[in-house]
Amino acid sequence: MIDTKHQIIFNAEDCVGCKLCYKACFVDVIRWDEEKNQPVFKYVEDCEHCFWCEALCKKKCIKVIPDFASEKLLQTFDRYL
Amino acid sequence: MDMYGHENLRADILIIGGGVAGLTAAISLKEINPELDVLIVEKQTAGYSGKACRGGGVLQYFDFDKITPEQFVEYHVHNIGCHLGDQELLLKYVSMNNHMLDKLVEWGAKLPKRADGSYAVIPTGPMTGIIGVDLDITIRLRRTAEKMGVRFLDKVTVSDLLTAGDKIAGATGYSILDGTFYTFNAKSVILATGSQNYRIGPMWGSGRGDGIAAAYRAGAEMRNPEFGNFAQLVRVRSHREVVYGENYMYNQLDEHITKNFRSGPEPDISSTAIAEWFMQMSMARGPIILKPENHGGSLESMWDRPFGSPFWKLNEEWADKVDEDWEVCPMFIGEQSPVKVDHSMQTTIPGLYAIGDASYCGSAAPGAVPAPPGRNRGSGILNAVFAGIVCAQSAAENANNNSLPPIDKTQVEDCMTRAYAPLLRESGCDAKDVIRYIQKAVGPMERSVYMSDHRIVTALRYVEKAKELAGSMKASDFHDLLACHEANAMVLSAEMQFRAAAMRTESRGWFLREDYPEMDNKNWLKWIIVKKEGDTMKFSTEAVPYDKWPIKPNV
Ligand SMILES: Cc1cc2nc3c(=O)[nH]c(=O)nc-3n(C[C@H](O)[C@H](O)[C@H](O)COP(=O)(O)OP(=O)(O)OC[C@H]3O[C@@H](n4cnc5c(N)ncnc54)[C@H](O)[C@@H]3O)c2cc1C
Ligand code: SF4
Ligand code: SF4
Numbered sequence: 001m002i003d004t005k006h007q008i009i010f011n012a013e014d015c016v017g018c019k020l021c022y023k024a025c026f027v028d029v030i031r032w033d034e035e036k037n038q039p040v041f042k043y044v045e046d047c048e049h050c051f052w053c054e055a056l057c058k059k060k061c062i063k064v065i066p067d068f069a070s071e072k073l074l075q076t077f078d079r080y081l
Numbered sequence: 082m083d084m085y086g087h088e089n090l091r092a093d094i095l096i097i098g099g100g101v102a103g104l105t106a107a108i109s110l111k112e113i114n115p116e117l118d119v120l121i122v123e124k125q126t127a128g129y130s131g132k133a134c135r136g137g138g139v140l141q142y143f144d145f146d147k148i149t150p151e152q153f154v155e156y157h158v159h160n161i162g163c164h165l166g167d168q169e170l171l172l173k174y175v176s177m178n179n180h181m182l183d184k185l186v187e188w189g190a191k192l193p194k195r196a197d198g199s200y201a202v203i204p205t206g207p208m209t210g211i212i213g214v215d216l217d218i219t220i221r222l223r224r225t226a227e228k229m230g231v232r233f234l235d236k237v238t239v240s241d242l243l244t245a246g247d248k249i250a251g252a253t254g255y256s257i258l259d260g261t262f263y264t265f266n267a268k269s270v271i272l273a274t275g276s277q278n279y280r281i282g283p284m285w286g287s288g289r290g291d292g293i294a295a296a297y298r299a300g301a302e303m304r305n306p307e308f309g310n311f312a313q314l315v316r317v318r319s320h321r322e323v324v325y326g327e328n329y330m331y332n333q334l335d336e337h338i339t340k341n342f343r344s345g346p347e348p349d350i351s352s353t354a355i356a357e358w359f360m361q362m363s364m365a366r367g368p369i370i371l372k373p374e375n376h377g378g379s380l381e382s383m384w385d386r387p388f389g390s391p392f393w394k395l396n397e398e399w400a401d402k403v404d405e406d407w408e409v410c411p412m413f414i415g416e417q418s419p420v421k422v423d424h425s426m427q428t429t430i431p432g433l434y435a436i437g438d439a440s441y442c443g444s445a446a447p448g449a450v451p452a453p454p455g456r457n458r459g460s461g462i463l464n465a466v467f468a469g470i471v472c473a474q475s476a477a478e479n480a481n482n483n484s485l486p487p488i489d490k491t492q493v494e495d496c497m498t499r500a501y502a503p504l505l506r507e508s509g510c511d512a513k514d515v516i517r518y519i520q521k522a523v524g525p526m527e528r529s530v531y532m533s534d535h536r537i538v539t540a541l542r543y544v545e546k547a548k549e550l551a552g553s554m555k556a557s558d559f560h561d562l563l564a565c566h567e568a569n570a571m572v573l574s575a576e577m578q579f580r581a582a583a584m585r586t587e588s589r590g591w592f593l594r595e596d597y598p599e600m601d602n603k604n605w606l607k608w609i610i611v612k613k614e615g616d617t618m619k620f621s622t623e624a625v626p627y628d629k630w631p632i633k634p635n636v
Contacts, residue, residue, distance in 0.1 A: 048286040074524025
């Protein structure tokens with residue numbers, strides 16, 4: 001989807017820098033900050049809310065909040081535009 | 082031009098894409114010859130990317146004590162592939178089913194078993210069953226491949242293929258992290274880059290067709306591009322798909338509208354269900370709701386899949402928060418997979434192979450249906466495994482029999498110029514401006530699934546708009562540069578999809594036209610072939626050689 005307004009909340013305090021979330025993202029939302037040894041949620045507008053980053057984080061630092069209303073069904077009837 | 086650095090890499094075999102198809106091919110190559118130097122280049126992270134690890138986690142199963150592969154093929158040809166499928170290839174796929182499951186287990190994948198050691202199979206019909214697979218399947222395959230000495234290069238996207246004469250010579254690409262340009266030189270190249278899904282269905286969002294586009298630009302033929310129009314019913318708030326929901330569709334008059342398009346059980350959703358939805362909505366009898374007799378229940382109790390369970394749980398929890406009722410609407414998914422391959426998965430460019438979702442319809446095995454799932458649940462992963470195993474033999478032989486082909490420097494320069502162009506442009510439009518037009522063409526069901534000449538023309542007008550804009554895309558960084566290349570690939574895929582759809586003046590299998598509702602065996606037992614000739618997209622047809630196969634159509 002494009003033009004979505006999903007959010008990702010990240011708790012940097014508990015992050016242990018395991019890099020799993022960075023590897024898990026299949027559409028390059030998450031980048032790696034070498035200096036801080038932490039993920040950067042750089043392209044959140046491209047998130048496909050697959051929840052892999054959140055599900056894989058053992059420290060529970062990540063919360064993905066999908067905004068379904070911003071995802072378009074693209075049909076020609078008003079209620080599904 | 083080397084503004085971001087340049088690296089040259091060599092390998093016996095270059096695999097592009099580290100999903101289940103690419104990983105299977107890599108492992109199979111090492112099994113054939115451990116000495117082969119195999120490199121996987123992946124635009125995200127191999128093993129974690131792709132679709133097998135985000136899917137439903139089911140594999141198709143055939144119980145050969147109850148049916149023969151020939152019986153399934155016969156059923157498929159009549160009910161799904163509608164005589165457009167390659168019966169020989171399909172038979173080979175079905176026959177290898179049990180062997181592939183055993184191979185996956187050998188390579189580390191977790192398939193649930195019963196206490197007696199047999200696979201925990203759930204029957205889905207008289208012919209087929211399904212069996213679970215945990216979602217760490219590709220991570221486990223990556224580990225196995227690493228142990229066998231396969232090399233990996235992550236976060237590097239391949240933008241073009243290189244040829245030497247009429248043969249493959251390698252590929253070019255760039256790092257999406259720092260822009261480093263890569264030239265790959267290889268004896269065999271395996272394209273395992275997945276399908277085209279136009280960034281619509283969230284979970285299908287990684288299939289963006291740039292591998293298909295690279296093959297097309299290099300001169301490879303495409304087949305069946307019009308079968309890139311899969312759609313699925315989804316709940317209208319969470320957009321979660323409801324597999325088999327087409328059996329319980331009701332309109333606002335409380336009529337069971339499934340009866341209007343289906344007289345008995347069918348294997349999976351059909352395009353006639355989508356057409357019925359559209360007609361009901363047009364007559365103001367919608368919205369359409371599902372009244373599931375049985376909500377499907379959970380397979381978790383039967384199948385122990387601990388890795389995937391937190392992922393499925395999060396998905397379900399969020400859906401439950403927003404789904405208030407069972408109102409449904411179709412969502413376009415796509416799954417265009419048109420790279421044409423022969424029985425060893427070789428494309429029309431010698432030394433270039435295409436496997437998995439990049440070439441499912443291009444292989445012609447599924448026939449008149451977009452694949453996966455091709456109205457054949459659990460066939461996506463196994464087709465990728467099948468193609469990976471099958472291609473390895475020929476790709477290894479090709480590598481053994483040839484030396485490294487020469488690299489043409491001018492070709493590399495051209496690829497580099499093309500790749501960086503959106504970055505170097507002073508100003509221009511956004512990749513998403515292009516994608517928005519493409520989504521207007523493919524998204525609405527009446528344009529892409531329940532088609533007519535007039536509506537295909539409308540869709541093509543949007544594609545033209547997108548094409549005009551695509552020449553002026555401006556990228557702000559390397560992530561955005563990738564989006565520009567993907568947008569270009571979407572323009573290309575949509576153009577071949579609709580132009581081929583305009584040609585096919587009939588309805589067959591999933592392919593459904595309001596203005597040509599009948600199957601036309603006299604004129605359309607043909608595949609549509611697309612090829613780049615100069616700057617034109619050239620379309621032709623190839624007769625389906627049904628004379629060679631046991632199950633004949635009525636002509
Ligand atoms: C939601 C969902 C549910 C599904 N459920 C099932 C199921 O239950 N059972 C089943 O059998 N199948 C299922 N499928 C289908 C199945 O997952 C796919 O058919 C299969 O995973 C395809 O594998 P692949 O390796 O061919 O392609 P992909 O998995 O798409 O892998 C392609 C890889 O190539 C990479 N890539 C793409 N372009 C480039 C490039 N230019 N350069 C470098 N790398 C590139 C991608 O990042 C990706 O990693 C499902 C799919 C989805 C999305
Ligand atoms: S998975 Fe969690 S702990 Fe690991 S790097 Fe990401 S946020 Fe940090
Ligand atoms: S939810 Fe999926 S797509 Fe979104 S950031 Fe996490 S891994 Fe990436």
